[in-house]
Each structure stands twice: as C-alpha cells, then as structure tokens.
Amino acid sequence: MACSKERATVRRLFPEFTSAAATADLSSLKNFGFPDDLIASWAAEIPSLNQLQIDAINDSGVLRGEHLIASAPTSSGKTMLGELAAIKGVVERKRAIFLLPMKALVSDKVRQFKRVYGSYGIRTVEASTTSGPSQVWARNLWIQELITVYEWRGPIYSRSFKFSDG
Helix, strand or coil, rough: CCCCHHHHHHHHCHHHCCCCCCCCCHHHHHHHHHCCCHHHHHHHHHHHHCCCHHHHHHCCHHHCCCCCCCCCCCCCCHHHHHHHHHHHHHHCCCCCEEEEECCCHHHHHHHHHHHHHHHHHCEEEEEEECCCHHHHHHHHCCCCCCEEEEECCCCCCCCCCCCCCC
16 A cells, blocks of 8 residues: 555645545545435444545545455454445445354344444345345345355355355
8 A cells, every 4th residue: 555645745746636535534435425424324433434444445445446355453444444345335236245254243233234224225134054034135135235244154156145055
C-alpha cells in the first residue's frame, strides 16, 4: 500500500486522476455510493473508520471490487472491512457471502446484520451444516442477500449457492 503522504501528494498534483477517498469520517463513504441512512446506521456501531479500513478502501480498492486479504490483529477492523465490501456489493444489487470462522461469530453477525440492514430490505440468512432451514433459503436466492456462513467440512459453490455437506 502506498503511504498516506505519497497518496496526498498524488491527489494534490493530479486531482483529475484521483477518485473519491475515504477518510476516518464515516460520511466519506457517501462518495462510494452508500446512502446517508445506512452510513448513519454504521455511525451507531463504530465512531469512525480506522487506518486499516481507510488504506484498504483508498489504496487497495476494496470498494472498487478489488480483492484483498487483510491480515491484522484481533479487533483491528477486519470484519467491518469485509462488511463494507459485502454491503457495497449488495447496494449494487449483487449477492454477498460473508464467511466467518466460528459458529458463535455467525450467530452474532446474523443478529447484528438483521438489526442494522433489515430495514434496508437486505435479507440475512445463516447457512451452515447446523443451520437447518436456512440452507433451503440459500439455494434459491434471487434478491439482495447477505449470507453468513460457517462451513469447515464441505465446499461452498458460490455460483449456484448450493451448499454441500462434503
């Protein structure tokens, strides 16, 4: 990632070649197509974007559809970074799958996503080997979706959204 000083110099010298930038202020996410009321919902959850999230957005292009692997300590903002990328896709009328490493995290995120995103028409379903009826929902998704998945034993086929018990 380019350092912040270099990025600022490029923006100052060549403003016509630079795209919108994220800052610590959550309202800067409006430049990436997020609606004001959704940004307000995030503001109720987190006070600001941290440097990891800002760099991933500005330098790595995570909100422009670029791929990114974020490796950082616990509580450093990786989950919110993934959430931003997933919701960006959903805002653009795409599907998103949000993978989490532990069943307890999935349960927590399902509750949080329903609370934060339910009023925006974004349906959240849990799909795992123990989630039961949610697997039926996951097989027939045709509208905006955010899926949380905990799956260690079987492969996930993202093209068809069919989940295998392996």
